[in-house]
Amino acid sequence: MNRIVIISTGPGNPQYLLPIAHQVIAQSQVLIGRLDLLDLWEHQNKVKLTVNMNNLFHQLIEFQNKYELTAVLISGDATLFSLLNNFHFPLNIEVIPGISSFQYFCSRLKINWNTLKIINLHGNKKLSPFILALEQGYEMMVFTGGLHSATDLLKIAALVSPNRRGTLGVNLSLPGEFIQSGTVQELCSTHLSQSDLALIYLSPGERKGIGFFEDEDYIRTNIPFSKKETRMMVCSLLELSPAMTVLEIGGGSGGITIDIARRISEGILFSLEKNQEACQLIQQNCERFRIDNVQCIHSTAPNDIPQKLFDRIFIGGSGGSLSSIIDNSSKVLKKGGILVMTALSLLHVTEGINLIKNNPFQSLSIFQQSISRIDPNDKNLMMKSLNPIFFIKAVKS
Numbered sequence: 001m002n003r004i005v006i007i008s009t010g011p012g013n014p015q016y017l018l019p020i021a022h023q024v025i026a027q028s029q030v031l032i033g034r035l036d037l038l039d040l041w042e043h044q045n046k047v048k049l050t051v052n053m054n055n056l057f058h059q060l061i062e063f064q065n066k067y068e069l070t071a072v073l074i075s076g077d078a079t080l081f082s083l084l085n086n087f088h089f090p091l092n093i094e095v096i097p098g099i100s101s102f103q104y105f106c107s108r109l110k111i112n113w114n115t116l117k118i119i120n121l122h123g124n125k126k127l128s129p130f131i132l133a134l135e136q137g138y139e140m141m142v143f144t145g146g147l148h149s150a151t152d153l154l155k156i157a158a159l160v161s162p163n164r165r166g167t168l169g170v171n172l173s174l175p176g177e178f179i180q181s182g183t184v185q186e187l188c189s190t191h192l193s194q195s196d197l198a199l200i201y202l203s204p205g206e207r208k209g210i211g212f213f214e215d216e217d218y219i220r221t222n223i224p225f226s227k228k229e230t231r232m233m234v235c236s237l238l239e240l241s242p243a244m245t246v247l248e249i250g251g252g253s254g255g256i257t258i259d260i261a262r263r264i265s266e267g268i269l270f271s272l273e274k275n276q277e278a279c280q281l282i283q284q285n286c287e288r289f290r291i292d293n294v295q296c297i298h299s300t301a302p303n304d305i306p307q308k309l310f311d312r313i314f315i316g317g318s319g320g321s322l323s324s325i326i327d328n329s330s331k332v333l334k335k336g337g338i339l340v341m342t343a344l345s346l347l348h349v350t351e352g353i354n355l356i357k358n359n360p361f362q363s364l365s366i367f368q369q370s371i372s373r374i375d376p377n378d379k380n381l382m383m384k385s386l387n388p389i390f391f392i393k394a395v396k397s
Contacts, residue, residue, distance in 0.1 A: 001092055004060055004070045008078040008098025009037055013173040016099045024096065025071055030063050032056075033073030064092065076100035081120045081143060101172045102141055105199050108179060109167060116141050121148045122197065127156070128293040129242075132265035134160040137205030145197035150190075153200060156290070157184040165203040170196060210262055218255060219285050223278045225253040226316070229371045230342070230389050235259050237340045237393045238312045242266040247310045247332065249301045249325055250274075250317025254282035260314065261291045267311075268293050274300040274319055302328040309334045315341040315352075322348075323355055330359040333396045341392040349390040361394035 005024050010016035025031065030047040031038055038048045047067075049059065063070040074082045077100035084095065106113045117138040119130050123146035133140050134157055144150040150168060157164065162185040170178040170192065180190060184202070192198055212228050212235075226234070234256050240246070240263040251257045251271035261269045271294055273279050279298045286294050297304055302324045313329045315322075329339055339361065343349040353366060368390050372383035 002064050002066075002068050002070075004064055004072065004093050006072050006074060006078050006084060006093060006095045008082075008096055008100075009033070009040075009073050009075055010099045011076065011101040011104045011173040012036070014040055016104065016173055018096065018098060021096050021098065024069070025073075028069045028071035029067040030070040031073060032059070032070065034075065037073040037075065077103070081122065101169075101197075101199060102143070104172050105141070105169045105201065108169070108172070109201060111201075113141065115139060119143070121153065122146050124148075126292055127290060128261070128265040131156065131160070131290050132210070132242075132262065134202075134205070135208055135210070137161075137207045138202075139204040140202050142200040142202070143197075144192075144200060146194060149194045149196060150192045150198040150200055151188060152194075154184050154188045154190075157200075157202065158188055161205050164205045167201040169199040169201070172199065212259055213289070215255075218253060218258075219281060219288060220253055221277070221281060223253045223275065223281055224317070226255040226342075227371070227386055229369065229386065231256050231259045233369055233389075233391060234314060234316075234340055234342065235263060237391060238314060238338055240264055240312065244311040245308070246270070246312045246314070247305065247329070248272065249305075249313070249315045249329075250319070251282050251296065252278055252316060254278075254285040256314065256316060257282055257294055257296075258285055258289055258291055261286070261294050262289075265293065268295060270306050270310075271296045272299055272301050272305060273297070301325050305329075305332060308332065309337075311337050313337070313339045315339070322351055326352070326355040326359060330361065330396065335396055337396045339392075339394045339396070343390040343392070344387065346390075349392065352392050356392065356394050360397045362397040363393075363395040365391075365393040367391055 007021045032049045035050050077098045078084050078095050079097060080100050117133050117140040119140055120143045121130060122143040125147045144153055163183050166184050166187055167181040168187050168190060212232055215228055242265050244264045244267040246260055246264055246269045248257055248271040251273040257271050271282060276298055279296050282296045300319060301321060305328055310332055311334055313333050318325050333339060341352050343352055368388055370388045371386045374381050374383055
């Protein structure tokens, strides 16, 4: 049977290519890959084609029928952040592993990588996992280039922890190899463009929990805003984990929006808000706190609720449509998923309880939070009460 072999070409230096990869390349009739990888075997008489993802499927089908052996060259290790996930079509594919620039960089730094947080920002616009890892002080390795240059990412790291130690690696294993260590503030002076592929190693920083910003940290207007204690309670009740997909109905000023998004750094939050000014405020606060995993939808619920399954749903406002909102929420919430709702009045909470009871939910919990704040600088330590809030939590049966 004719074969298609995905070959990991390592960091770019043929010396780091496995012997079996050399053997398969020598035996192949067709080579497909990036131009710089094809140039490494320019002396060999073969059919050579650059990768075109739009046409790759048809090419490989054609070559599998026509040639005994087609080799597809992939930089680094094909099993780590590569095109391999694009090969889902019915082909007889083999994969030869290799040494990635990540492994090579670890060897140059003389470190183990089994405890590293690996973050891929090469061609990936989503910064939330990187920012969360910075705040948590994880020892990490970051793939850069494409949408975010290493210089831009180091500047972000310097805002969080300027004295943290790191190492920058460019053109690894190649003649122009560049490796420099220092604080992230010092490394920011190295100018790299978005087209420069680079790795950043960051040593362990101070370990912190995922905290809550103070109320005054947010951009606020007269749009309703949830106080810190309410935000803390909502996030606790939702029982969030990093890769979840969450729906928020009634985003308001974006207080709860931001705190949910920070706790699902590898997931996404859809925030449905009917007020255009509030939508703009949510976007402004997302920019302020460098949050990029929120999609704000300007619409009146339940209209335009995304037709997908959610792990968690939070209802912070209903605009008089609570019945249809809960009905629709029950349809898009996964089995075992959690719905949390807040209410300011007994009438509203009673309506919510009855509606939830008429839908496929279980483990219903209802309680009220009454908070008083004490200013430590007040000589009398007088308590200032916040508005009481009702909470409803239910699990999809």
